[in-house]
Amino acid sequence: xxxxxxxxxxVDENTSSMKRENVLLVSLGCSxxxxxxxxxxxxxxxxxxxxxxxxxxxxxxxxGREVGSNxxxxxxxxxxxxxxxxxxxxxxxxxxxxxxxxxxLEGHYIYRDANPFFTDFFGQCGIKTIFRCGVETFDExxxxxxxxxxxxxxxxxxxxxxxxWINIMFGMEGQTMQQLEKDIATGLKYFDRxxxxxxxxxxxxxxxxxxxxxxxxxxxxxxxxxENPAIDIYDEWDEENAHKVGHDN
Numbered sequence: 001x002x003x004x005x006x007x008x009x010x011v012d013e014n015t016s017s018m019k020r021e022n023v024l025l026v027s028l029g030c031s032x033x034x035x036x037x038x039x040x041x042x043x044x045x046x047x048x049x050x051x052x053x054x055x056x057x058x059x060x061x062x063x064g065r066e067v068g069s070n071x072x073x074x075x076x077x078x079x080x081x082x083x084x085x086x087x088x089x090x091x092x093x094x095x096x097x098x099x100x101x102x103x104x105l106e107g108h109y110i111y112r113d114a115n116p117f118f119t120d121f122f123g124q125c126g127i128k129t130i131f132r133c134g135v136e137t138f139d140e141x142x143x144x145x146x147x148x149x150x151x152x153x154x155x156x157x158x159x160x161x162x163x164x165w166i167n168i169m170f171g172m173e174g175q176t177m178q179q180l181e182k183d184i185a186t187g188l189k190y191f192d193r194x195x196x197x198x199x200x201x202x203x204x205x206x207x208x209x210x211x212x213x214x215x216x217x218x219x220x221x222x223x224x225x226x227e228n229p230a231i232d233i234y235d236e237w238d239e240e241n242a243h244k245v246g247h248d249n
Contacts, residue, residue, distance in 0.1 A: 002026050002054060003043040008061040010069070017229035018193075020071035020104070023058050025087060026051045030078035032108055034148045037136070037169065039202035043077040048084040055087045064098025071102045079107030081114050088121065095127050104165065106132040109151055112162035132165035132195070138186050139179055146174065146206060160190040171199035171213040172206040181221055188230060196225065198235040 007024040028051060029044040045051050062072060072095060076083055083091075095103060103122055119129045136147055138156060143149045147169075151159075159166065166187055170180045187194040198216070201208040213235075216222050225231045 001042060002045055002050065003040065005040070005043065007054075007058040010063075010067060011073070011232075016232045018071065018232075019069050020073050021062050021064070021067070021069050021100075022073040022075065023062065025055045025058060025074060025076040025083060027076040027078035027082040028084060029082060031082065032078075032110065032150050034150060035134075036147050036205045037172070037199065037202060039200075039205070040077050048086060051084050052086050052090070055083075056090055059090050059094045062094050062098055062100070064095075064100045066098070070100050071104065072098075072100045073104040073106075075106050079111050080105035080118065081107060081111040092122060092125055092127065095122070096125055101126065102128045102130060104130045104132055106134065106167075109133055109154060109159060109162070115162055130165060131163045132167065132193075133159055133163035134167040135159060135187075136167065136169040137175075137179070138183050142174065142179075146172075156186050156190040164191055165193045165195065166191050167195045167197060169197050169199050170216065171209055173209045174206070175209065175212060177212070177215060177219060177221060180216070184221075184225065184231070188228075192230065194231050196231060196233045198233070200236045 005024060009022040011018070011020050011022055013019060027044050028046060028048070030041045033041055035041070064070065064072075072091070074080065074091060091103065094100070105118060115131055118131075122129045134149070135143070135151070136149055137143050140152070144152050168183050168187055170183075184194060184196070198213055199206070199208050225233060
C-alpha cells in the first residue's frame with residue numbers, strides 16, 4: 001500500500017553543509033525486503049501508474065534554483081533500481097527544468113552493477129550522479145545477524161568501488177560508542193560523505209537504546225561530528241529539533 005508520508009524536504013544550512021532537496025518516492029517494492037530496521041518497505045505499489053501518480057506530485061514540489069539548490073536527493077521504499085522507468089524520466093526532466101545538476105540515488109549493494117546505466121542516463125543531460133549505500137554498520141555481526149542487511153563478507157573497499165556516500169545507523173540495543181566511532185572512522189576513510197541516522201524502534205525490530213543515544217548527544221564525538229562537513233546526523237525522535245539535526249522523511 002502507499003502510505004501517507006511527508007515526501008518532500010529541503011535540507012538547508014541549519015542541518016547540513018550541503019544544501020539539497022530530498023524526495024521520498026514510491027517504488028515497485030524492495031526485492032530484498034529483509035532489513036529488520038525498515039518500517040516503510042510496504043510503501044509501494046505493483047502498479048506503475050499508481051507509483052507515477054504519486055511521484056509526479058512529489059517531484060512537482062522540487063524548486064531547484066528557486067531555493068538556491070542544485071542537488072536532488074532521491075529516496076524510496078526500496079532501491080533506485082526499483083523505481084519505474086517512467087518515474088526516472090520524471091526525475092531527469094525535473095532536474096533539467098529546475099536547474100539541478102546533481103542527483104543522489106540510494107540503493108542496496110546488490111544493485112551495484114546497474115550504476116553505470118544510471119550514470120549514463122542522467123549524464124546524457126549533464127546531470128552528475130552520486131550513489132549512496134545503506135551499510136548501517138561495519139560490524140558484520142550486527143549488520144547481518146541482527147539487521148539482516150544482506151552484505152555478508154562485503155568489505156568497505158568493495159562498497160567504495162561503487163558508492164561514494166553511505167548510511168550508518170546508531171542507537172539500538174547492543175551498540176556502543178566505541179563501535180560508532182569505529183564505523184565513522186571507516187566511513188570517512190573510504191567514502192566522501194556519511195549520513196548518520198539515530199535508530200527509531202520499529203515493529204518486530206531492535207529496540208532503540210535511549211541511554212546510548214543520550215550518551216551520544218552528550219559526547220565529544222557528537223560535537224566533533226556536528227562540525228564535520230562530511231557528516232549529516234538524522235534523528236526522527238528529536239521532534240523539537242533540540243539538537244538541530246536533520247529528520248528523515
